[in-house]
Amino acid sequence: MQIDTIKQTILPALMQILPADAILSEQEDLHPYECDGLSAYRQTPLLVVLPSSIEQIQQIMKLCHQHQVAVIARGAGTGLSGGALPMADSVLLSLAKFKQILDIDPLARTANVQPGVRNLAISEAAKPHGLYYAPDPSSQIACTIGGNVAENSGGVHCLKYGLTVHNILKLDIVTVEGERLTIGSEALDSPGYDLLALMTGSEGMLGIIVDITVKLLPMPEQAKVIMASFDDIYKAGNAVANIISAGIIPAGLEMMDKLAIKAAEDFIHADYPLDAEAILLCELDGNTIEVDELIPLAEKVLLESGASETRLAKDDTERAKFWQGRKSAFPAVGRMAPDYYCMDGTIPRRELANILKRIADLSKEYELPVANVFHAGDGNMHPLILYDANIEGELERTEEFGAKILEACVAAGGTITGEHGVGIEKIDQMCVQFKTAELSQFHAIKAAFDPAGLLNPGKAVPTLHRCAELGAMHVHEGKLPHPELPRF
Amino acid sequence: MNNLTNDLQAQILAAYKNKTHCRIEGGNSKAFIGNAPPDSQASINISTAEHTGIISYDASELVITARSGTTLHEIKQALAENNQSLPFEPPSFADSATIGGTIACNLSGPARAYSGAARDFVLGSRIINGKGDDMQFGGQVMKNVAGYDASRLMAGAYGTLGLILEVSLKVLPLAQTEITIKSQQHINSAIKNINALSAQNWPISASVYLDGHLYIRLNSSEMNCLSASQAISQKINATEIADSKAFWTSITEQQHAFFDTSQSIARLSLPATAEDIEPGGEQLIEWGGALRWLKTDLPIQQLRDTARTLGGHVTAYKNYPQATEYFQPLAPGMHSLHQRLNKAFDPAGILNPGRLYKEL
């Protein structure tokens, strides 16, 4: 169907469901929805709808299903893998109006929220009860909890407190056919398959998340952070393994390399050591007794691992400053070049030093600088490649460089994405990580929820043909990937 | 160490071709969980018991990978040598218990409410689906969002989506000290107290309410446990019990006298703070109120209706010959989604058919 024809059929029907100001169809209104956090990819959607009730979402889904029009959910649009990238003939469904925290139960330690609620808003609302929501992506002031569930987002504190999947209890979803289903419960388990796990990280491909109950945790009585400086990044990598081997599970264990340190320091003045090759931020939290016991132990391990200096933040103000440098590292690095590209590969911790070396080599080869700032405790790398999209061919070179990093992560026993999702960005690397049978299984899972493929089509899981075409170009060690597929 | 991958795959491939129903078993220690297999249907047994061995374990990675037939005992021992453990404290029920069966049943012990369930620690799994495809999902790293989380989906699927070949689990360091305190409480105040305490920074790792007493286990450094034990004991008038380890083993393994009965035992999974449903029978309450074992003569349907209105569900755990479904039936929309998902993994319906639900 032609784009204009689709618009003409469904626009009048949508106007029956939604008030006029909840439908955007003019070019200039659609403009802000062209891309998410992966701004190198842009596409104007057919229409944007901004429903404000679950019933409206159900009706929109029924309508689009009836006309076989694709629907793409969007939270805050901070996703870094192009998951919320529109298509020219699809409806973009924004959850922006679902901003209410419906209930906080301090005794049960749960919060029931709408999907458009910002991650940080949950912790702010829980604070008077001495509780908070643990997963804390660096984008937490902006990103929505619905987006977090769809990406299984993590953050600085996931080493100790887990990812989104570990911190949610219950979801209501609207299916592609407009049916409302409840998944999980306020109890600790539910009968049947673990659809809560399946929905988490499903990138808007299996259903629209319309209601979420999250777990809240008691705010730690005390949190202290040590900043350890290293004159050698590999020593810092080994220090991470040594901390864990000592039986310490820090609340967060983050690494920044020299370029990231400099960027953050210029931007935030966090008092980072500019002469260090790497720093580790090691945060311990819990009750006063355990934190006081663990701090000296952690300091000892860090020094024994070759730290040239360790500094304990003397109070909460200094602690916040140390973290602010880390949490603003992306925008800080962003000031050093016109564009940056953030990778998200995850590896076993023991491979940290090797991968960092590989990234450094690739950086030389591609003549593109890289800043490393990442969740070291989880082995979740975030190399930021600096480039200039206005220089012809530089984006392509950057993407190729990024792809090489991800392939190195897979080869090291890791994965192409720890927390940012596959989206459109890493779809080709999925062919590297998974075999044909596994990709077919993913497609079968998708079909169980969405047989016609109308929810966020083309994202997250590549078609087998795509992998076969790609395989024709990437012959690894003389072995053709997906050999059973026809080549064209 | 014994790798039966090819053999197991051949068995499932043959069954797929011939549409033969397969009963997957590990150590057979959890055979009583789930619907009993229908007598009429001819089926073969596929055993993972000889598919054994820890494939990799690096303590500083906090990850262990083992073949599904590896006994829980062997895994716990390997971890203990490195001062680590499976944080979800899975029950064995018999020495033969395997890690594959544990994950397939998503079984967790007393620590569940405080550390997480078996499913929370699954990092990756290698499975054979009902078409005989050998597939690897997830991996050995802490974070992984590439593709749908099919590895965690195996937890609690009772083998109906695939035979688990290998599983990678996150492990954690063992705490230095353990102390258990006990206090006489009315049931509703026990539920309130344990939840209120859990909203603070105490190192609580398990709780049980039994015979009018609330038991709270503390796990942490010695100093932290002692200080917490003192403070909580003062608050709720508790005293330390003598043999903490033996007590919790009796709960985890259901060797406690409570479970020694020919009466029906229902497993109620409820929101933790739900008040006592006053069922009239004896109860043992774990997980801060979220898991309630009930010895009862009440019809299962009545219990299920009550649980549903409270936001929970009921499993016909033991001695329930009259229950038509072992697990609480699903809402219609969810049931058909389950059927479609089951087909996506097992199109011929040969893997443990009926064990989870009669029509699955």
Ligand SMILES: Cc1cc2nc3c(=O)[nH]c(=O)nc-3n(C[C@H](O)[C@H](O)[C@H](O)COP(=O)(O)OP(=O)(O)OC[C@H]3O[C@@H](n4cnc5c(N)ncnc54)[C@H](O)[C@@H]3O)c2cc1C
């Ligand atoms: C500066 C910066 C720092 C970041 N730091 C982190 C970090 O530390 N950790 C981390 O994990 N991520 C991080 N991110 C990535 C991003 O913020 C997360 O992926 C976030 O969860 C996306 O939320 P969102 O509301 O913006 O979702 P969107 O970008 O709008 O959407 C993301 C995906 O979810 C789907 N989706 C959104 N809402 C729903 C819904 N209600 N139902 C179904 N599907 C839905 C979309 O279709 C899309 O596929 C960062 C991003 C930026 C820009």
